[in-house]
Amino acid sequence: MTKYERYQDYVIKDGKLVGEFETMYQDFDNPWDQSFRENSVLSKSMVENILRISDFKRPYEIGCGLGYFVEKMRVICGSAGGLDVSKTAIEKAKVKFPLCHFDVGDILEVEKILSFQPDCIFMDEVTWYVLEKLDEFKNLISKHFKGISILHTLRQYPQGTQQYGKDYFTDLKGFMKYFEPVVDYSDWGSFGSKADPCMHTFFFGVVK
Numbered sequence: 001m002t003k004y005e006r007y008q009d010y011v012i013k014d015g016k017l018v019g020e021f022e023t024m025y026q027d028f029d030n031p032w033d034q035s036f037r038e039n040s041v042l043s044k045s046m047v048e049n050i051l052r053i054s055d056f057k058r059p060y061e062i063g064c065g066l067g068y069f070v071e072k073m074r075v076i077c078g079s080a081g082g083l084d085v086s087k088t089a090i091e092k093a094k095v096k097f098p099l100c101h102f103d104v105g106d107i108l109e110v111e112k113i114l115s116f117q118p119d120c121i122f123m124d125e126v127t128w129y130v131l132e133k134l135d136e137f138k139n140l141i142s143k144h145f146k147g148i149s150i151l152h153t154l155r156q157y158p159q160g161t162q163q164y165g166k167d168y169f170t171d172l173k174g175f176m177k178y179f180e181p182v183v184d185y186s187d188w189g190s191f192g193s194k195a196d197p198c199m200h201t202f203f204f205g206v207v208k
């Protein structure tokens with residue numbers, strides 16, 4: 001018996017953040033199809049490519065969930081870390097990917113991220129869920145992460161369908177404008193697919 005019928009209902013419902021991530025991971029084994037979705041999302045292929053050509057040694061993913069992409073980063077870069085607010089997700093990630101480093105924590109707990117000494121921060125599909133913390137996160141990264149690379153992927157909802165977070169941004173141009181004060185961009189782009197009405201966006205840069 002799960003608390004809500006669908007995993008999506010633990011996240012955002014009726015245009016409001018629910019944010020019950022820990023309960024969601026207790027009730028559902030594979031939310032967002034994390035165990036197999038990676039390979040079909042083109043923005044992730046772009047991230048993989050950037051990791052390969054940039055010679056990063058210690059990438060770190062914020063909002064890493066069950067850790068599948070952290071493992072991919074480890075294989076590419078030699079070591080990798082990840083943080084997620086859900087204890088259950090991180091316990092599972094540690095069992096499945098024992099060669100990676102994982103932390104339970106919130107995006108604002110930057111001391112946990114810093115203690116891994118990352119050379120690249122990856123924010124993967126987490127930004128919609130931390131909107132109210134983003135201003136503080138921006139301040140923290142400009143204070144503590146200067147010179148560290150940042151990779152960001154986020155789904156952009158089809159025009160007219162976005163209910164949550166419209167006051168912040170609605171498309172890649174908006175995501176980039178928001179982060180512009182603290183990120184010096186080098187690459188960005190959006191991918192569309194017949195299989196998904198959302199655009200999959202990414203940007204890459206260095207924290208100023």
Ligand SMILES: C[S@@+](CC[C@H](N)C(=O)[O-])C[C@H]1O[C@@H](n2cnc3c(N)ncnc32)[C@H](O)[C@@H]1O
Pocket residue numbers: 021022032034062063064065066069083084085086089105106107108124125126129130
């Ligand atoms: C859409 S999932 C992305 C999982 C994985 N990165 C992927 O793409 O398969 C978003 C993740 O962000 C995590 N999350 C939500 N709020 C967070 C916060 N404040 N700090 C850290 N992680 C958070 C959730 O627990 C969830 O695992």
